[in-house]
Amino acid sequence: MDRHAAPPMTAPQVGVTGARVPSTPEPLDPVFTVSGLTVHYGDYAAVRDVNMVIGRREITAMIGPSGCGKSTVLRCFNRMNDLIPGARVSGTILYHDEDVYGEHVDPIEVRRRIGMVFQKPNPFPKSIYDNIAYGPRVNGMKGNLDDIVEEALTKAALWDEVKDKLKQNALSLSGGQQQRLCIARTIAVKPEVILMDEPCSALDPIATTKIEDLMQELAREYTIVIVTHNMQQAARVSERTAFFTAEVDENGQRYGRLVEFDQTSRIFTNPRDKRTEDYITGRFG
């Protein structure tokens, strides 16, 4: 797949609060263009007809009640659903101009370019150093491995805390440190996009703040898509928000759908859809 090297057509404006304020409902510099995305598990169409665009170097949040398909959609961006027996994806997801599910696309390469951080930190039971070095080694990346490890840990705001104990087992780190290690591990293989599935739900408030600060720092260089149950978190960190909900079809089947996708500031202050308003004001879900 060709990596899109063009600079963004429009730089995000900087608002009075210093927050990055996007200028249009839809990003002008898409990394992903999702059209008519439907995901089945066996015969069950869990999430249907999703259309959205993910902007380059933006943070896009996906929010909504449990079971509405947020994680299912997130896993489509890097073909993680390929690993779930019975999962079937229809519609298209363009990564720049290339179909992520195209016939000749290598899912391993997709997952290198589009990394993922999970809800529960999942370091390998190896040293801190080897956790980071693993990806670059198996990908045959050129360059000095020590430098690659230091750069990834520095970008993940963990270097100062671990530089004197790189040989220590990663499982000896705190939960928040383990999650930053997993982010460093993702960064080490030089992705363009980082997908995050509830990355703070297992962390305390201080560790959560560190990850949120880190996300904003990383968004200078990476495109980030985050699933979160925490609406305040979506409001704090993201430029755009997609609100999903679960509805029941004419056959009594519950399914997930995207209700509204817009600038985060608009979703949280002046949503277009009553269902979004009910959710963000706590009247539903």
Ligand SMILES: Nc1ncnc2c1ncn2[C@@H]1O[C@H](COP(=O)(O)OP(=O)(O)OP(=O)(O)O)[C@@H](O)[C@H]1O
């Ligand atoms: N591996 C699977 N096999 C079968 N059904 C699944 C699988 N994963 C998810 N589902 C179903 O798909 C629907 C959407 O689930 P998904 O986990 O994507 O929702 P979610 O919005 O991320 O939920 P939560 O916020 O609780 O994590 C649910 O009905 C769920 O039961």
